[in-house]
Amino acid sequence: SSKFPLVVSTWPFLEAVRAGWTAINGGLSSVDAVVEGCSACELLRCDGTVGPGGSPDENSESTIDALIMNGATMEVGAVAAMRYVKDGIKAARLVMLYTEHTMLAGDQASAFAISMGLPGPSNLSSTESMEKWTKWRENQCQPNFRKNVLPTNSCGPYHLKKDSNVGDQCLVDGFCENIRMKSSRVDFHNHDTISMAIFDKSGHIAVGTSTNGASFKIPGRVGDGPIAGSSAYADDEVGACGATGDGDIMMRFLPCYQVVESMRLGMAPRRAAKDAISRIAKKYPTFVGAVFAVDKNGTHAGACYGWTFQYSVRSPSMDDVEVFTVYP
Numbered sequence: 001s002s003k004f005p006l007v008v009s010t011w012p013f014l015e016a017v018r019a020g021w022t023a024i025n026g027g028l029s030s031v032d033a034v035v036e037g038c039s040a041c042e043l044l045r046c047d048g049t050v051g052p053g054g055s056p057d058e059n060s061e062s063t064i065d066a067l068i069m070n071g072a073t074m075e076v077g078a079v080a081a082m083r084y085v086k087d088g089i090k091a092a093r094l095v096m097l098y099t100e101h102t103m104l105a106g107d108q109a110s111a112f113a114i115s116m117g118l119p120g121p122s123n124l125s126s127t128e129s130m131e132k133w134t135k136w137r138e139n140q141c142q143p144n145f146r147k148n149v150l151p152t153n154s155c156g157p158y159h160l161k162k163d164s165n166v167g168d169q170c171l172v173d174g175f176c177e178n179i180r181m182k183s184s185r186v187d188f189h190n191h192d193t194i195s196m197a198i199f200d201k202s203g204h205i206a207v208g209t210s211t212n213g214a215s216f217k218i219p220g221r222v223g224d225g226p227i228a229g230s231s232a233y234a235d236d237e238v239g240a241c242g243a244t245g246d247g248d249i250m251m252r253f254l255p256c257y258q259v260v261e262s263m264r265l266g267m268a269p270r271r272a273a274k275d276a277i278s279r280i281a282k283k284y285p286t287f288v289g290a291v292f293a294v295d296k297n298g299t300h301a302g303a304c305y306g307w308t309f310q311y312s313v314r315s316p317s318m319d320d321v322e323v324f325t326v327y328p
């Protein structure tokens, strides 16, 4: 049909959508076109935050979460908290194509990616990520993601000194529990995640995600990025979904699985997207997040909560990428 091919992506990542569009029109499969699109964002560091060097963790290190899914076969490949390799989406594709596994994590994900020919080991920090981290250390001597832990008077590490007044609440190494301390959530306003869906001419779908995750996270943190059904999901028989936002919360709800399954039961994309977001908001009224939904006819919609969301679309009826804005 003339609705396809079709490229949809979170945020106004125009160059990434153009790269995906060029690839799908050049005869690449949906999977390979998604890799082209997401790789463009990793390379260009869309918004300054997608790809290596976007969101440093507590130790200033930057790691990558990435996912790819084939909506024709339901095959998935993912890498989580991958270090030293910049090509997140390509590594995810290697996992999908050449292994019987679905997800590899950490150093071993990097080792696998390098053994399969991707460049590395590389330093994933950037000037920007180091500056961001240094500022955070200087201005905010308080961990973002630790509940129940007091900040030290010097900026971390987040262990309390023996002589602090916490007494026997301190566990190993002065790591303390039972102390209520409102920790500030990371703000997700950096849009550091690309989630992309591509339909080829015959409607075969692939989706992919690449992200640095959340800034100042505890090292080892894995977000929604590599979780199929959370950051993205696709089924040729139904449609596709991509998500962005507070992954620590969103991955508890598998919003993209929810969107696709709701559409399978007959919901229109807009309603399915709104429903998936409102299920999360009901339990977490301060969360920030968004999804886009596309059905198998190419009808698309978005829904968001806590922020204004934009997603990008390129279809045969458009001259160039168009950006759609969705308000909470």
Ligand code: SD4
Binding pocket: 188, 190, 191, 192, 193, 211, 212, 213, 214, 222, 223, 224, 225, 243, 244, 245, 246, 247, 248
């Ligand atoms: C994460 N979902 O790792 C990502 C962050 C994000 O826009 O989407 N930021 O939690």
